[in-house]
Amino acid sequence: MNAYLLTEMTWKEVEQALKTVKIAIIPVGAHEQHGPHMVESCDAVLATEMSNKLAERLFPEAIVTPTINMGVSPHHLNFPGTISLQPSTLIAILKDMIESLKHHGITKFLLLNSHGGNQSTLNLASTTLSRELEVEVYFAKTTASAKEAMSTHIESTLFGHSCEREVSEALYLAPHLVRPDQITKGDIQEEGRWKQLRPGNPIQGYYAYEEMTRNGCIGDATKASEEIGKEIVEEALLRLSESIRLLLKETDKHATQTI
Numbered sequence: 001m002n003a004y005l006l007t008e009m010t011w012k013e014v015e016q017a018l019k020t021v022k023i024a025i026i027p028v029g030a031h032e033q034h035g036p037h038m039v040e041s042c043d044a045v046l047a048t049e050m051s052n053k054l055a056e057r058l059f060p061e062a063i064v065t066p067t068i069n070m071g072v073s074p075h076h077l078n079f080p081g082t083i084s085l086q087p088s089t090l091i092a093i094l095k096d097m098i099e100s101l102k103h104h105g106i107t108k109f110l111l112l113n114s115h116g117g118n119q120s121t122l123n124l125a126s127t128t129l130s131r132e133l134e135v136e137v138y139f140a141k142t143t144a145s146a147k148e149a150m151s152t153h154i155e156s157t158l159f160g161h162s163c164e165r166e167v168s169e170a171l172y173l174a175p176h177l178v179r180p181d182q183i184t185k186g187d188i189q190e191e192g193r194w195k196q197l198r199p200g201n202p203i204q205g206y207y208a209y210e211e212m213t214r215n216g217c218i219g220d221a222t223k224a225s226e227e228i229g230k231e232i233v234e235e236a237l238l239r240l241s242e243s244i245r246l247l248l249k250e251t252d253k254h255a256t257q258t259i
């Protein structure tokens with residue numbers, strides 16, 4: 001793979017890479033239950049794989065940092081094995097990472113996140129750390145921009161966790177995350193306040209995952225395939241890389257104008 005991966009480099013190699021690197025990609029995942037058919041490191045591994053592939057597309061302008069392999073997952077805690085960070089802990093880790101990397105001369109950051117429960121914390125981190133550390137902190141969901149592939153292949157109205165989308169992505173990027181003989185649909189609760197709190201409703205709020213699904217997954221993972229995963233992942237990588245190139249161009253223009 002032709003990509004700068006910080007964890008695999010010596011300091012001499014990093015020193016050389018920093019001559020061309022303009023942005024650091026920080027993979028942000030989670031350690032949480034993923035139903036009966038996916039392992040708990042799922043989000044951390046998918047964020048890492050997506051970051052590595054994105055850095056390959058952006059070579060030699062991007063470098064991937066170590067993965068933050070736990071996230072904000074209190075809503076999954078009633079399933080065995082989940083470990084959850086406080087939002088303030090996640091922001092503190094990001095702050096220390098970004099401050100260290102700024103010391104090495106990097107001033108632009110993409111938090112590439114694979115776990116929905118992290119999004120509001122990353123939004124806050126982007127706003128506060130950009131100002132406090134005088135850097136540019138952007139954030140994105142790993143595959144949310146794959147709109148075409150999603151609308152073609154995803155039929156479930158309720159999806160996004162250990163569903164046909166996520167299992168497909170894993171079958172393409174890291175099949176060891178999946179237990180093929182255990183693949184099943186979400187066992188969705190018919191009743192409950194969760195129905196009033198899903199995105200798109202007038203009111204949002206916290207609810208535990210078991211209020212919505214008895215087996216910890218949603219959607220219909222039996223429809224997942226490596227081919228669907230490939231389409232979703234490759235479309236998302238195209239959108240993300242285009243977007244970052246434009247951002248880098250704009251910020252370069254801005255930098256030359258202000259000199």
Ligand SMILES: [Zn+2]
Nearest residue numbers: 042043162166
């Ligand atoms: Zn996940």
